[in-house]
Amino acid sequence: SAVISQKPSRDICQRGTSLTIQCQVDSQVTMMFWYRQQPGQSLTLIATANQGSEATYESGFVIDKFPISRPNLTFSTLTVSNMSPEDSSIYLCSVDGGQLANYGYTFGSGTRLTVV
């Protein structure tokens, strides 16, 4: 399965600022996804990062708040913009595990964000 390097692992940020999270994959993957996991909660999909086109956002998430880049098949970034304490959460990138559609996702190690 793919190996994902995600950074930073954690950060404490002032409200109103922005943080960019990076994910680097050790192989080319078609699909990359960004999830948010609030404390004690499940994983909620933010968006699908598409190479060469705009990301596809889920209901409740917008590009102005969570801009995503996907410049190639091994890299993606998620920016959390104009942060508020409600954005405190763990953010995880993930990739589809194989060439075929139905493989399990591999997750990055996560970014624990605290907004003060």
Add this chain to the structure above:
Amino acid sequence: GENVEQHPSTLSVQEGDSAVIKCTYSDSASNYFPWYKQELGKRPQLIIDIRSNVGEKKDQRIAVTLNKTAKHFSLHITETQPEDSAVYFCAAKQGNTPLVFGKGTRLSVIA
């Protein structure tokens, strides 16, 4: 879109007993059903998965069953050990659509 319900939210078992976690899904087109284990402070890890052309799959102490007609699938852990204590998530998807996760089950195995 897909909706995945998971029960129970918490589960405590004695070491050596079996644990069963159940999930239902709403989209009859879903055809891939993985289970993830997440230990405290760590990323979710895939532990077993099943595709819709199979009714049951087993890997050592872990098994998953799928009932397509009823749209539910279950995780079975036998001979539980303290290291099985974690949060378990079920998920579902079809084709290239993203995974949709259940709300999770916190399993505690009491020694």
